[in-house]
Amino acid sequence: MAMASKELWTPVFQRLDGPHHDEVVNQIVRAAETLGFFQVVNHGVPVELLESLKQTAHDFFALPPERKAIYRKEVSPSPLVKYGTSFVPEKERALEWKDYISMAYTNDAEALQQWPIECRDDALQYLKTSHEMVKKLIEALVGNLGVQLDDSKIDSFVGKKMVNMNFYPTCPNPELTVGVGRHSDIGTLTILLQDGIGGLYVKVPEDVDAENKGEWVEIPPIPGALVINIGDMFQVLSNGRYKSAEHRVRTTSTKSRVSVPIFVSPEATQKIAPLPQAVEKDGVVRYKEFVFSDYMNSFFGNAHDGKKSLEFAKFDST
Secondary structure (H helix, E strand, O other): OOOOOHHHHOOEHHHHHOOOHHHHHHHHHHHHHHOOEEEEEOOOOOHHHHHHHHHHHHHHHOOOHHHHHOOEOOOOOOOOEEEEOOOOOOOOOOOEOOEEEEEEEOOHHHHHHHOOOOOHHHHHHHHHHOHHHHHHHHHHHHHOOOOOOOHHHHHHHHOEEEEEEEEEOOOOOHHHOEOEEEEOOOOOEEEEEEOOOOOEEEEOOOOOOOOOOOOEEEOOOOOOOEEEEEOHHHHHHOOOOOOOOOEEEOOOOOOOEEEEEEEEEOOOOOEEOOOHHHHHHHOOOOEOOEEHHHHHHHHHOOOOEEEHHHHHHEOOOO
16 A cells, blocks of 8 residues: 555545535544544634634734743643643653643633634634544544444543644754654644645554655645644544554744644543444454543653553553
8 A cells, every 4th residue: 555645645624514424424534544634624623713812823823032932831821721832841862843822721711812813713713624634534444443423432532622823933054953852642633734844754554554664754745735644542442443643743944834734632521432333343352441631640740752642542452
């Protein structure tokens, strides 16, 4: 299978609602089972909003340092908003060459009141217009495992949402730095808007039938597309059938770069375990039950190190 296949990487999402539904689901499932990364077009989020988001991100990070610094974790006026650099700077072996603003979502009113005024409107609209796409993606992937989700159950997958804006300034020595170190995302799904600069790389798993297995391949920017990647919780829920994607970001010496991810995850108090239908199909349970907050504490208590964070969820081999 050619991992660089545009057919594999870029399902036309709009076709889920027509006679090509099964074909699109198969594309999504195949990507989730192999690379853990794919891109979608015709996804329902207005392209004009995506362009506005990229400019809004550039504008926010161009603000005076003192304006952004009020949202530093130690002093932020809102528990929903955090500004910083690396996820775990005290643990990283190499500091990441980026800034980010993180905006947790509770409801519209609190977002409008507490998110930074310079980016709240576009960020909130992005979150709201992507909701239907996220729901359909999860229904397609979970449905393939033999599970039918109603609205009450879907919250166990998407109870918590967060919008980040990332800024990667030009770097005079990009070979000496990382934009983001190699890691997999902690939640269920990540929906990512990347600009046209590029620099996002995903590792092709060793157990995939592909010529470039074990290699890092770039996710090429496609105008109007959104990048979807599987998170650790979906790997656990699917009993390992879907692969959370190990990825990283490289810096560049030519142009500053922005990206805008939405992180979709369970609530902190949610109990996580492989879905019974997935276990029944596989005949083996690959992950233990745990509370998501415990997984988060383990993830953020350690430096980025590929997919090592998933070891927390595996049964002890002793």
